[in-house]
Amino acid sequence: MFDASDRNAPPHGYSVRYRLLAICLLPMLVVLPLLLGGTIVRWNAKFSALLITKVSGDLTIAHQYLSRILENTGDRISALGESAGLKDAVLTRDEDLLSRFLAHTRTTLKLDFLYVADSTGRVISSAPNVSSSGLRLDWPVIQNARNGVSSTVIDIFAPAELAAITTELKSRAYLDLVPTPNAAPTDRQVETRGMVIQSASPLRLADRQDAVLVGGTLLNGNLEFIDSINDLVYRDASLPEGSRGTATLFLDDVRITTNVRLFEGKRALGTRVSNTVRTAVLDNGRIWLDRAFVVNDWYISAYEPIIDSYGKRVGMLYVGFLETPFTQDTILAVITIALAFLLIVAATVPIFLGWARSIFEPIERVTQTITKVEAGDFSARTRIENGADEIGRVAVQLDKLLDQIQLRDRELRDWNAELNRRVDERTRDLQAANQQIEATMKQLVLSEKLAAIGEVAAGVAHEIINPIAVMQGNLEVACQLLGPHADVARTEFDLIDQQTQRISDIVVKLLQFARPEEFAEHVERHDPASVITDSVPLVQHVLSKPNIEVVRHDATNRLVLMNKSELQQVLVNLIINAIYAMPDGGRLTLRTFDEDFDSRDGVVIEVQDTGHGMSNEVLARIFDPFFTTKSRDGNGLGLSISQKLINRIGGRITVVSRPGHGTTFTVWLPAAPSCSVSDVCFPVQPG
DSSP: OOOGGGGSSSSHHHHHHHHHHHHHHHHIIIIHHHHHHHHHHHHHHHHHHHHHHHHHHHHHHHHHHHHHHHHHHHHHHHHHOHHHHHHHHHHTTOOOHHHHHHHHHHHHHTEEEEEEEHHHHHHHEEEOOOOOOOOOOOOHHHHHTTTTEEEEEEEEHHHHHHHHHHHHHHHHHOEEOOTTTTOOOOOOOOEEOOOEEEEEEOOOOOOOOEEEEEEEEETHHHHHHHHHHHHHHSOTTSSSSSSSSSEEEEEEEEEEOOOOOOOTTTTTTBOBBBHHHHHIITTOOOOEEEEEEEEEEEEEEEEEEEEEEOOOEEEEEEEESHHHHHHHHHHHHHHHHHHHHHHHHHHHHHHHHHHHHHHHHHHHHHHHHHHHHTTEEEETTOOOOOOHHHHHEEEEHHHHHHHHHHHHHHHHHHHHHHHHHHHHHHHHHHHHHHHHHHHHHHHHHHHHHHHHHHHHHHIIIIIIHHHHHHHHHHHHHHHHHHHGGGGGGGHHHHHHHHHHHHHHHHHHHHHHHOOOOHHHOOOOOOOOHHHHHGGGGGHHHHHSTTEEEEEEEEEEOOOOEEHHHHHHHHHHHHHHHHTTOTTTEEEEEEEEEEETTBBEEEEEEEEEEEEEOHHHHHTTTTTTTTTSTTTTOOOOOOHHHHHHHHHTTTOOOEEEEOOOEEEEEEEEEEEEOOOOTTTTOOEEEEO
């Protein structure tokens, strides 16, 4: 639909084409697919909900069937207990007659056992023969019958209880467990318990020798029972082709009767339910209505717990149908809709593009012309002669406007050149004046700040130092007067003395900062390495922190001319700052070496730590007076005083730091000049 000239259009021209194409094709290629997708998603959700509703109805039918089985069993046992034939057989005290009657009745009612027990717990007669010694007669259902209430429940019989009735029941209940994917871990290899429908009814005799009639059916391996449920729930044509309905009765999480197949028609007896379903149904008592993995495939499943006579969850009733056919039908429906949509798009989009082309071409020519004009080609024109439609008329008017713009542009260029020349001259003058004003303002602010600090320091010296001296003197007098009794409060006296001395040191630092020239002492020639050696013991109280490694590299052969105490003050301040920057330990490196700066001989002292480093905002302010990052231990004067001391002798102090990579302070000091005959030199101080 597009010719070769389209590929040569400027990039801005394509944006018009694409936007118009979007307007034309957006409903077909975006809005309609979104609507179809939303409809399919909603339809799929509704379809899934219908499947869940169906399986919920299937579970209701299975539950009603099981309840009906329980009800029928109870009705039959109750009717038998009220029958004259049973009462006559019991009252005749003819055990053979009663045994034959019970055997015939058990066969007729399709029960696995049937017996009569008196109020003392003795089995009067049974079919088949039951051992009274191993038979449990304390079941809640039997206790209810003794109290005159007939009831039917599901109970779980232990292997010994089944064997007490008949060994055949014990054999029928025995089941090897089959390893099943997704089942809960277990050490059991077999299932030997039996799930029994047990019914008991009171038996009232003429001689008031009341008894109970108990009958029951073992559900383990009862394929007739589970197939009846499956046939009732999933009749022919109730499911689509390829799907199949299944039903299962679980003892705990083991399939004891089921029509779920493993392979070659073998039933999945002994397999176990998935751990997810087991937790939801048996542990939490919920009804499961969702898809679930059953043995070897996914089924739309419904599970409900089975409660015994003690109110415990002892098993599950399950119905479900294979999910795969429904999933395949859903995918086929989606593919059919998608193919139909693609066919419609393939048939209609070329028509839409043909209609849009009549709009694209003139707009692109206008856009290309504007692009050339923006690039500086004022001679570019659309060259559209006749304005047959609105876009054509716009193109003709654009050519006329461009003619006028080209004329005005020549005039404006001349004026612009003159204005630029004048503006450049004025700008240079303003920039120079502004720089001078900024420098002056900085100097004024710094001067005012230093003057104010000087006044404060002078006032502090007169108002604080003298009272501190009096306090320290009186403290010594008090200690002398108290004599040995002062030892009782020696810790408190030492603390008072330390804190007053700390106040005195802070005042002295303020005075050094404000008026350093008044506190300057005599200078001497010193070996930097020796001064460092003498300074390290002064910070031993903080160096004693664990995991602090001190590394020395001394490579200088020059001396420095400076007051030793001032140089020690600088080094101690830098070392303490480095140690505080490594609260969890690290490496403190002290390095000296010779280095020239500005054609002058000098010595460099480096204090490097591996601490947490500093951000750019902190680096910009570390030499400002009273700025500190130590919330309680610092006063913010250490680095500012150190900088003044170094600058006063012509040195310089710099810092390099990155967060997480440590900090390095570099102090450059001018080297002490060599002594000649005419020089007055101080002796070299070793430390």
